[in-house]
Amino acid sequence: MTVGFDISATDGAARTGVVTLAHGEVRTPAFMPVGTAATVKAMTPEAVRETGADIILGNTYHLMLRPGAERVAKLGGLHRFMNWPRPILTDSGGYQVMSLAGLRKMSERGVEFQSHIDGSRYDLTPERSIQIQHLLGADITMAFDECTPFPATAEVAASSMRLSMRWAERSRVAFVDRPGHGLFGIVQGSVFADLRLESSDALTRLGFDGYAVGGLAVGEGQEAMFATLEVTVPHLPADRPRYLMGVGKPADIVGAVGRGIDMFDCVIPTRSGRNAQAFTRRGKVNLRNARHTDDPRPLDDACRCPACRNYSRAYLHHLVKAEEMLGPMLLTWHNLTYYQDLMADLREAIAAGRFEAYASAFHVQQAQGDIEPI
Numbered sequence: 001m002t003v004g005f006d007i008s009a010t011d012g013a014a015r016t017g018v019v020t021l022a023h024g025e026v027r028t029p030a031f032m033p034v035g036t037a038a039t040v041k042a043m044t045p046e047a048v049r050e051t052g053a054d055i056i057l058g059n060t061y062h063l064m065l066r067p068g069a070e071r072v073a074k075l076g077g078l079h080r081f082m083n084w085p086r087p088i089l090t091d092s093g094g095y096q097v098m099s100l101a102g103l104r105k106m107s108e109r110g111v112e113f114q115s116h117i118d119g120s121r122y123d124l125t126p127e128r129s130i131q132i133q134h135l136l137g138a139d140i141t142m143a144f145d146e147c148t149p150f151p152a153t154a155e156v157a158a159s160s161m162r163l164s165m166r167w168a169e170r171s172r173v174a175f176v177d178r179p180g181h182g183l184f185g186i187v188q189g190s191v192f193a194d195l196r197l198e199s200s201d202a203l204t205r206l207g208f209d210g211y212a213v214g215g216l217a218v219g220e221g222q223e224a225m226f227a228t229l230e231v232t233v234p235h236l237p238a239d240r241p242r243y244l245m246g247v248g249k250p251a252d253i254v255g256a257v258g259r260g261i262d263m264f265d266c267v268i269p270t271r272s273g274r275n276a277q278a279f280t281r282r283g284k285v286n287l288r289n290a291r292h293t294d295d296p297r298p299l300d301d302a303c304r305c306p307a308c309r310n311y312s313r314a315y316l317h318h319l320v321k322a323e324e325m326l327g328p329m330l331l332t333w334h335n336l337t338y339y340q341d342l343m344a345d346l347r348e349a350i351a352a353g354r355f356e357a358y359a360s361a362f363h364v365q366q367a368q369g370d371i372e373p374i
C-alpha cells in the first residue's frame with residue numbers, strides 16, 4: 001500500500017484521521033468538492049482551498065472528451081493544468097457512461113459510447129480508464145465499474161455487481177503503483193445485503209488502497225442507504241479509507257460518518273449555490289424568496305465565508321433576482337464553506353468522544369429551520 005491512512009480517534013463506528021497522498025494530507029472525515037471538468041464551478045482554486053478543502057474530485061469521462069487526457073498530461077498533469085497543487089481523486093467515468101442510455105453499448109470488454117458533446121465514438125475499458133487517470137496524475141484512481149441502476153432486481157444487481165468485480169480485477173492489474181498514489185475499489189450490489197457482502201469480499205481479496213461504496217444516493221432513500229452501509233462497512237478493511245460516492249446532503253453525511261465512512265463527494269453544495277439555495281446551521285435557505293428583500297442580516301452569522309462576512313441577505317437576494325454572476329459565486333463559496341465546517345466539526349466531535357451528542361444537536365438544530373426575518 002502506497003497510500004498512508006492513520007486513524008487518530010474513534011467514537012463508535014465514527015473515526016477521524018489523515019490520508020497521506022502524493023500531493024498532501026487529507027483530514028478525515030473529508031468532503032471533496034466536485035471539479036468534474038478541471039474546475040469547481042463558480043470558484044477559483046484559491047477560493048476552494050480557503051473553504052478548508054484538502055482534496056477535490058475530477059472526472060475521467062468529461063476530461064477524456066475535453067480537453068483530452070493526453071493533452072492534460074502534456075501540459076504537466078491535472079494539478080498544474082487547473083492550478084490545484086493538493087490531492088485529486090478522479091472518478092473512473094463509469095457512472096457518466098452508464099447514464100448515457102441509448103448512446104452506449106456495454107460488453108464484458110467495456111463500454112462503447114457516443115460523446116454527448118459532438119457524437120464522436122469512444123471506447124472505455126477498465127484498462128483505458130486507469131490509463132486516463134494515470135495521465136491526469138490523480139492521487140486517488142477509482143476502479144472502473146458499472147453503477148447499478150435503481151430499482152433493480154436481485155438478478156440484475158448480481159450480474160452488474162459481478163461484472164464490476166471482474167472489471168475491478170482488470171483495473172487492479174492495469175494500475176501502476178507509485179508512492180502516494182492509490183487505487184480504490186468500489187463495492188456494488190444495490191440494496192441487497194448478500195450482494196454487498198459478496199462484493200466487499202471480492203474487493204478485499206484483490207487488495208486496494210481504499211474502498212468506496214457505490215450505487216447509493218440513486219433514489220433508494222436515506223433509510224435504505226443507511227441500512228446498506230450498516231451491512232457493508234463492517235466488512236471493509238478497518239485500516240483503509242472508506243468513501244461513500246455521490247453523498248450528499250448534510251444529514252446523509254452525518255449519518256454515514258456515524259456508520260464508519262471517511263470520505264464524501266457530491267455536487268449538491270455547488271449546484272445548490274448556482275440555484276440560489278444556501279445551507280446554514282438552521283437548514284436550507286432559498287434566496288429567491290421575497291422574505292429576504294429587506295433583510296439586512298447575514299445569511300449565517302456563524303459562518304466565516306465572504307458571503308456571510310461582507311453581504312446581507314437583501315444583497316444576495318438582489319443578485320439572484322438580477323441574475324448577476326456574483327450571486328452564484330458567493331452562494332457556492334458559502335455552501336462549500338458550510339460543508340467544510342461541518343467536516344471540521346465532525347472531526348473535532350469524534351476526537352473528543354462526543355460524536356453522538358454532536359449528531360443529536362445537529363439534527364435538532366436543522367429541524368428548527370431558518371429564523372424569521374426581522
